[in-house]
Amino acid sequence: MPDQETTALPASEITPALDCGMHRLSRPFILTLFAAVTSWLFADVLFFDHLFAWRDAAHYYYPLFQFVHDQWASGTVPLWNPHENLGVPLAADATAGVFYPAKLLFFLPLGYDWNFRLYVVGHVLFAAVAAYAVARRWQASREAATIAAMSYAFSGSVLFQYCNIVYLVGAAWLPLALLAIHRTLVDRDFNAAIGLGVVIAMMVLGGDPQAAYHAGLMALFYAAILAWASRRSPHTESQSDARKTPRRLVLLATAALLALGLSAIQWIPSAEYSRRTDRTAATVARSLYELPYRTAGERWADGLLCRNIDPHTHHEEVYHFSVGPWRLPEFVWPNFGGRQFPTHRRWMEAIPAEGRVWTPSLYLGLLPLVLAIWSMRFRRGDPRDRWLSWVAVFAVAAGFGWYGLGWILHEIQLAAGRNPQAPWAFGAPVGGLYWLMTVLLPGYIYFRYPAKLLVVATLALSLLAARGWDRAFSQQPAGLRRSLIWLGGLSLLGAAAMAALRPFWAAWLAGAPPSPLFGPFDPRGAATDLTFGFLQTAILCGVFSILLRQHNAGAWPPILALLLTAADLAIANGWMVATAPARLWHQEPKAAAAMRHHDSRHGDGQPYRVFRSPLWMPPEWRDSPSPNRIAEAVRWDRDTLFPKYPLPAGISLAEVHGALMPYDYRMLLRLARQESGEGAIAEWFARYAVLDGVPALKGRQPIARDAAPGTGGNNMDPSPERAKLSHAVPRIQPIAALKNASICFLPDPLPRAWIVHRCETLPELSSNVAEALRRRTRQVFWPHGKPRDFKQTALVEGAGSLFPSRATRHAMEARPADMEKGSRPLSAASCKVLLDTPTRVELAATLDRPGLVVLCDQFFPGWELDVASDDTPARPAPILCTNRVMRGAWLEPGNHRLIFRYRPASFTWGAVATAASCILLAARGVVRRIRRR
Numbered sequence: 001m002p003d004q005e006t007t008a009l010p011a012s013e014i015t016p017a018l019d020c021g022m023h024r025l026s027r028p029f030i031l032t033l034f035a036a037v038t039s040w041l042f043a044d045v046l047f048f049d050h051l052f053a054w055r056d057a058a059h060y061y062y063p064l065f066q067f068v069h070d071q072w073a074s075g076t077v078p079l080w081n082p083h084e085n086l087g088v089p090l091a092a093d094a095t096a097g098v099f100y101p102a103k104l105l106f107f108l109p110l111g112y113d114w115n116f117r118l119y120v121v122g123h124v125l126f127a128a129v130a131a132y133a134v135a136r137r138w139q140a141s142r143e144a145a146t147i148a149a150m151s152y153a154f155s156g157s158v159l160f161q162y163c164n165i166v167y168l169v170g171a172a173w174l175p176l177a178l179l180a181i182h183r184t185l186v187d188r189d190f191n192a193a194i195g196l197g198v199v200i201a202m203m204v205l206g207g208d209p210q211a212a213y214h215a216g217l218m219a220l221f222y223a224a225i226l227a228w229a230s231r232r233s234p235h236t237e238s239q240s241d242a243r244k245t246p247r248r249l250v251l252l253a254t255a256a257l258l259a260l261g262l263s264a265i266q267w268i269p270s271a272e273y274s275r276r277t278d279r280t281a282a283t284v285a286r287s288l289y290e291l292p293y294r295t296a297g298e299r300w301a302d303g304l305l306c307r308n309i310d311p312h313t314h315h316e317e318v319y320h321f322s323v324g325p326w327r328l329p330e331f332v333w334p335n336f337g338g339r340q341f342p343t344h345r346r347w348m349e350a351i352p353a354e355g356r357v358w359t360p361s362l363y364l365g366l367l368p369l370v371l372a373i374w375s376m377r378f379r380r381g382d383p384r385d386r387w388l389s390w391v392a393v394f395a396v397a398a399g400f401g402w403y404g405l406g407w408i409l410h411e412i413q414l415a416a417g418r419n420p421q422a423p424w425a426f427g428a429p430v431g432g433l434y435w436l437m438t439v440l441l442p443g444y445i446y447f448r449y450p451a452k453l454l455v456v457a458t459l460a461l462s463l464l465a466a467r468g469w470d471r472a473f474s475q476q477p478a479g480l481r482r483s484l485i486w487l488g489g490l491s492l493l494g495a496a497a498m499a500a501l502r503p504f505w506a507a508w509l510a511g512a513p514p515s516p517l518f519g520p521f522d523p524r525g526a527a528t529d530l531t532f533g534f535l536q537t538a539i540l541c542g543v544f545s546i547l548l549r550q551h552n553a554g555a556w557p558p559i560l561a562l563l564l565t566a567a568d569l570a571i572a573n574g575w576m577v578a579t580a581p582a583r584l585w586h587q588e589p590k591a592a593a594a595m596r597h598h599d600s601r602h603g604d605g606q607p608y609r610v611f612r613s614p615l616w617m618p619p620e621w622r623d624s625p626s627p628n629r630i631a632e633a634v635r636w637d638r639d640t641l642f643p644k645y646p647l648p649a650g651i652s653l654a655e656v657h658g659a660l661m662p663y664d665y666r667m668l669l670r671l672a673r674q675e676s677g678e679g680a681i682a683e684w685f686a687r688y689a690v691l692d693g694v695p696a697l698k699g700r701q702p703i704a705r706d707a708a709p710g711t712g713g714n715n716m717d718p719s720p721e722r723a724k725l726s727h728a729v730p731r732i733q734p735i736a737a738l739k740n741a742s743i744c745f746l747p748d749p750l751p752r753a754w755i756v757h758r759c760e761t762l763p764e765l766s767s768n769v770a771e772a773l774r775r776r777t778r779q780v781f782w783p784h785g786k787p788r789d790f791k792q793t794a795l796v797e798g799a800g801s802l803f804p805s806r807a808t809r810h811a812m813e814a815r816p817a818d819m820e821k822g823s824r825p826l827s828a829a830s831c832k833v834l835l836d837t838p839t840r841v842e843l844a845a846t847l848d849r850p851g852l853v854v855l856c857d858q859f860f861p862g863w864e865l866d867v868a869s870d871d872t873p874a875r876p877a878p879i880l881c882t883n884r885v886m887r888g889a890w891l892e893p894g895n896h897r898l899i900f901r902y903r904p905a906s907f908t909w910g911a912v913a914t915a916a917s918c919i920l921l922a923a924r925g926v927v928r929r930i931r932r933r
Helices: 027-041 043-047 056-073 101-107 112-137 142-153 156-163 165-187 190-206 209-232 238-262 264-274 281-285 296-305 325-331 366-375 383-399 405-415 433-440 450-475 478-508 523-547 556-576 590-602 629-639 663-676 679-685 720-728 770-781 806-812 816-820 905-932
Strands: 050-052 579-581 609-612 688-692 733-738 741-745 753-756 758-762 793-797 830-837 840-847 851-855 863-869 875-877 880-882 886-891 894-902
Touching: 027 043, 027 112, 027 142, 027 556, 043 050, 043 112, 050 056, 050 112, 056 101, 056 112, 056 156, 056 165, 056 629, 101 112, 101 190, 112 142, 112 156, 112 165, 112 450, 142 156, 142 366, 142 450, 142 556, 156 165, 156 450, 156 556, 165 190, 165 209, 165 238, 165 450, 190 209, 190 238, 190 264, 190 905, 209 238, 209 383, 209 450, 238 264, 238 905, 264 905, 366 383, 366 450, 366 478, 366 523, 366 556, 383 433, 383 450, 450 556, 478 523, 523 556, 579 629, 590 688, 590 741, 609 679, 663 679, 663 770, 753 830, 753 840, 758 770, 793 851, 840 851, 851 880, 851 894, 863 886, 886 894
Parallel strands: 609 688, 758 793
Antiparallel strands: 050 579, 688 741, 733 741, 753 851, 793 880, 830 840, 840 894, 851 886, 863 875, 863 894, 880 886
């Protein structure tokens, strides 16, 4: 029988079932309480036909999950997304969660909207149930387990992840990971190790590998604490202690191997994709910090010390959404920094160092926070308490991210009037715990956003609150009551100070910048939020201190405290669930309707792409607040085809900035804006362009003006000057104009597929260093400083080994003058798309002489080509890396049918590994059942 190390501890350090009304709380009451809080928080979604409308929940996950579901429903494995950036791997993108078992919920016959609602709300409730189960397994009463579940699932750090659903999935599974870690290391139970492997695999398959990484770190940290406790404990024998640590490590290794096997179908394709993005190890280690004429040692120092970080790169984004230390009062006073929406009331935006906000509130309930702090143990006591205490502290400290020791020194130098950019200086995050994690932990630099660690801190605090709840209501601790009284008095002083400072508040914050989305800052609303937060905490402190004094009052004091905590969380955090009417997602976007109508009259029936200017909003939003701004933003983003809204409709966008992007294409986008402005990408790859305001591509004059609000027709300026400009710019034709947006027709982009006879070759690029990528991209797209005409010339990389024929190689490398002799017009050859699906593209090509068929789709490993020529059967043919980011196929004269199929080996190997792991797991279960019989 496995020994329980916690039983050797003093009874005061264990949470037994004391007679303070524990276990008197019925399960129906607990379910009713959770149902009431859930109904309050998600009322619009559950009862009023609304959908989640804020941030990624609206424009990213809703259309992405719909696209994935549609692929599964059609009988196709969702492996490739052809509608973004010339095509990108879909299954390799963890945020899609293609193989997450819970996605089966989308096959319920309730309609996609309801399935999406249940998926999100279900994971919030699953987080609550998991936290409740952990607390109960750790001997907490039902009241204590309920307080842990509510403070975790309905806290600002977890509840707000409805906007980032994959991180909500990770948060939902994290409590079970902690329980499995405890049973694996303390009980040394092999079944618990298997359970830990399954839970970690669910995190990875659900789209949050960073949560799995955090679970692994917590497991190793707990093993270290237990090893230290065993060495210092006089109740165990040294020989037994010596055998515990190796067995624990073996069990953790077993869990890790099982997790890797079960999730291989996700992480193997993701690893392949990551190697071709700006998160690759070579890029992160060198290229993103590389400057011309710098040595390798200097580049390494810049990377380690975070100096000269290239903006808009992964390493710069690693520290986005860092949590400023000034936000710590949000744990104590709800909405201390002011509400972010629907109107701009967040006064913390006036702090110069305030960065992007991951979650607008850190509040997890007053009583859970106080109980958690009171229950913290760092040197003595139950190893669980020490483990949770240190995890909470480390997670909060790591959440500071950018605000490390270097940032403090920079601020001091600025305050002293000195230059913080001295040669010996280092970057702001240097010296912080998160920076140390990116330096020391293998692969941690691949992840981003320090604020995600607040989920770990919230879980640790919630479980500590459960472990302190029973002691608080049985022992009647005077110190805890005094702390509540002092905190209540401080809160009353804060409310009084706000009342006295209200006349000066607006003047102090007069420099607060307006929000581009929510308009000018509302100082009165911010003062109201701050005052109400002080008063809410003061009232709760007074009531909780009274309830803790009721020693012989039966079960009603803890039950009342539980009800007050539920109301506290519902009132404090309910505003963060932003929604909009579901009908907005079902209306055809105005830009899509205009393009569909125009293409029906002027199109050639071939697939095309659209360019949408990234990241712009109507300028009047900055000056005019609106209580319905979130719904207005949804309507605006959909009408202007903000990614990923067009994805379910099959509208392809030429430029989409997301979590991952092939580094070749990202470099092309960056250089295109530097060399030719925004219009370069539009004119190369798009037939239509949705532009900010009037169409003002580089080198061309605006030819259309805004339409009146609510109109979608072409509103041309009738002035003679504008008419002359229209005739002078024939390549861009406006077909419609929205409010603050124009939709233009570009009649001469690169077709989806075409044939060229003039080819050049370059050796394959062997380095992913940024400067090498930059030089090669310029060489391909802007030779001699001018854009290349890809309709007449193609450039193939690494083609030497694919063409053993001298004649073929001579044709590929022929000089332009040689090719022009006796050449026939381009129209003599024909090429068109016959079939266009996510994982299969078929072309029909006719050539009168050898030529290169170019398919304007992303060149990526895993694509295979079969060519059927005239009456011969299809045969495999090589796919050439053409024009840096496209696919090409060299063909001889004749009629050909080209069949491109996406069959990535990474998916095959991952599927085999996952299937083998599932078979082994099932076989073990069968063997155990047989043995029991």
